[in-house]
Amino acid sequence: MTLDAHIFVERDNFELDVALTAEPGEVVALLGPNGAGKTTALRALAGLVENNGEIWIDGVRVDREPPEKRRIGVVFQDYLLFPHLSALDNVAFGPRCRHVPRRQAREQAKEWLSRVGLSDHVRKKPRQLSGGQAQRVALARALAAEPKLLLLDEPLAALDARTRLDTRAQLRHHLSAFPGATVLVTHDPLDALMLADRLVIVEEGRIVQTGDAATITAQPRTDYVARLVGLNLYRGRAQGGTVFLADGFPLVTAAAQEGEAFAAFPPSAVALYASRPDGSPRNTWPGTVTSVARHGDALRVEIAGAIAVAADVTPAAAVHLGLEVGREVWASVKATEVRSYRA
Numbered sequence: 001m002t003l004d005a006h007i008f009v010e011r012d013n014f015e016l017d018v019a020l021t022a023e024p025g026e027v028v029a030l031l032g033p034n035g036a037g038k039t040t041a042l043r044a045l046a047g048l049v050e051n052n053g054e055i056w057i058d059g060v061r062v063d064r065e066p067p068e069k070r071r072i073g074v075v076f077q078d079y080l081l082f083p084h085l086s087a088l089d090n091v092a093f094g095p096r097c098r099h100v101p102r103r104q105a106r107e108q109a110k111e112w113l114s115r116v117g118l119s120d121h122v123r124k125k126p127r128q129l130s131g132g133q134a135q136r137v138a139l140a141r142a143l144a145a146e147p148k149l150l151l152l153d154e155p156l157a158a159l160d161a162r163t164r165l166d167t168r169a170q171l172r173h174h175l176s177a178f179p180g181a182t183v184l185v186t187h188d189p190l191d192a193l194m195l196a197d198r199l200v201i202v203e204e205g206r207i208v209q210t211g212d213a214a215t216i217t218a219q220p221r222t223d224y225v226a227r228l229v230g231l232n233l234y235r236g237r238a239q240g241g242t243v244f245l246a247d248g249f250p251l252v253t254a255a256a257q258e259g260e261a262f263a264a265f266p267p268s269a270v271a272l273y274a275s276r277p278d279g280s281p282r283n284t285w286p287g288t289v290t291s292v293a294r295h296g297d298a299l300r301v302e303i304a305g306a307i308a309v310a311a312d313v314t315p316a317a318a319v320h321l322g323l324e325v326g327r328e329v330w331a332s333v334k335a336t337e338v339r340s341y342r343a
């Protein structure tokens with residue numbers, strides 16, 4: 001139940017080139033902006049898109065096999081349930097494909113529907129089910145085929161916020177009981193953080209970062225990831241306790257570093273002043289407010305200047321400073337708030 005794949009897909013204006021692995025029981029989330037190639041990667045694994053790479057499952061090369069022979073379970077947004085079949089027959093379809101006799105397949109389907117909490121709905125047709133229930137039938141159908149690899153494409157995207165919360169928790173439970181490898185695609189960082197053991201960030205057809213949630217949120221390596229986890233991120237050359245950004249701007253950091261490095265700090269670490277602040281803060285620069293937007297209980301202020309930065313301030317502070325687009329301010333960040341790590 002180990003996946004080892006090189007996915008290489010070429011299109012007119014797009015090239016996807018990623019290496020993906022997943023261990024037995026591991027849940028890997030592909031996360032990335034629109035058009036990054038996440039769905040294409042999943043479809044290539046499933047055999048629905050031509051792949052010029054190689055896909056190995058448990059040491060066996062499967063990319064020359066037709067999709068139904070790959071022992072891959074899929075829950076795709078558009079991979080709908082059969083509308084004319086009951087929930088039971090939809091789920092029994094999986095074992096039937098493996099030539100399990102009809103009666104036994106239906107027994108297994110019943111068991112799977114009970115595991116996903118749908119014992120009372122076995123006779124219903126898909127149109128009689130809610131979105132969350134249909135999603136669970138689709139999951140039961142995929143798992144009932146006893147796949148080695150499970151692929152989920154935006155498994156929660158079609159659900160409303162409340163159903164999404166419940167279904168996410170249930171899905172997490174089912175995934176942890178699944179002995180095979182799982183690859184899921186999502187836009188939603190929360191889904192990725194809650195469901196996956198490891199995140200693979202894809203941008204423009206390439207993997208830009210991979211790791212567990214803690215590592216990625218602590219040390220983002222691209223602007224997309226930094227925005228995702230809500231950090232200001234810069235890249236430069238470190239000399240001791242200072243990271244010199246591309247234009248020479250010196251950012252004084254908490255710890256010493258040498259060579260190419262990232263420097264990161266949260267918007268909440270940025271203080272704003274109407275005029276140049278006196279005294280201690282080591283990193284201080286002037287800038288112009290380019291946007292002010294609500295962000296939870298705070299206001300997120302974007303500032304252009306020697307370095308572009310996002311700052312979170314309280315509504316009271318915003319009023320006090322008269323923050324509005326075009327306003328000149330001074331930003332400052334204590335060195336102790338600036339983390340640096342190797343690029």
Ligand SMILES: Nc1ncnc2c1ncn2[C@@H]1O[C@H](COP(=O)(O)OP(=O)(O)OP(=O)(O)O)[C@@H](O)[C@H]1O
Pocket residue numbers: 011014032033034035036037038039040041187
């Ligand atoms: N059937 C297709 N034919 C041609 N190009 C396609 C096709 N499907 C997707 N693309 C293009 O391939 C690229 C990757 O698309 P893909 O759907 O894999 O991205 P994604 O990361 O899943 O994006 P999203 O999050 O928006 O679903 C995009 O540039 C897209 O426009």
